[in-house]
Amino acid sequence: MNRRRALAGVLLVAFLVLAGCSSILGPDSVDQNALAENETYDWSSDANASINVTGSEYEAVYNVDNQSQFAVHSRDGLGREGPLAISALRFRYPNGTIVGPSSPALNATNQQERTVIGLPARNGELAFSAPAQGKRFSTQAFVSGTYDVTIPKGMRVTYEPLAHVSPGDYETTRTETGRVQIRWDDVQSNAVSVRYYLARDLYIFAAGAAVLVVVALVGALYYLRQIRELERRREQAGPDVDTGENDGPGL
Template identity: 50%
Template structure:
């Protein structure tokens, strides 16, 4: 019985570890990451402006009459975890930018609670976070207009290769980069999967090869069928007996 309890305790600890939770708590904010020198574009009129590149993404959120902002991310199972934040800053309405530190961030098991000021203020909070791959997903921390600029050479024009959610959006091209714009986002999250322009050529080439191989195979089998039909005619297997059906006359040779 004791052995079973011990095994059950070990399994429980392993399950907690795999789920991303720590028995000792979420730990302390990384002061070095929070203090990284990251440049942001504060000029966007969107409520949320996202810039994604090959190694990380930056976010600028417009907040109104708020003292705290909760930042988090969801894994594939929908479980919430504190967002890994770099270069955390706050810009007041008058243009003053304040670097937020570890003292301004409180980590819980699910959220990173950021205190932007000692009282409710209006301004913009900005942060960066690591990123890789050809997809991006993020909870919608604020409602309203969103803009997301994709990495260089990333495209979303071909639905079979890309997916954008929510679907009511517009795109524009600036300096070779695609920006996706949503007028009013009310969903809990947004996600984008893109392809690179070279992937389109690769996909087109593979599709052309598949069509050629499929067409060649169809022609080959049609020729084989025709050869078999000719062979059947040569050996006399294709005898037309349709005229003999219902014929009450005498057998052949007795007419």
């Protein structure tokens, strides 16, 4: 009986760990090599959150206001939350001094479904990089206020259903390099997401739609022609067509 209880306890602990509850064993430190990676950030934005999507990753800069910690997380397609795989961690003091994870006051740990970043000061700007996916970018809204999201070069968000931007109250502008930048003046939602497309995708979509229209027209003309052909044959057959009715009683 004791052995069974001990085995059950071990299995329970293993299940909790695999389910992401590793905090019962203490927080997990984030890969220090990843945190120390080099990255160039744009610290000049006046937005509360400035995000530059470059393709397979994005660089984010957040304004920190009276905080000693900054918690971030990701969410998969099933709505499950987990730590965010961050890299190139940096903090900029109000006087312009920038420090990295070599500073003991700037650190990151994975705690349950969150990555918790310890800050060296309560005010400043926090920057990190994280993975992006395909032609879609999404992030939880870790701060409220103004958001800027710059999508990769050549991408557009003009037409649905190829594109979708959420929340919906936004404006778009072009940067000096021709990239599209999306701005929200006051994000109060839980997340920000952008689905975009290559400019050439619009032409492919339009060409595909045109082909479908042509096929539909050809099919409609074919069936119309068949109907007219049947009507013509019926007229040629004349009124003596056998309808299957008897000519009179007794016949």
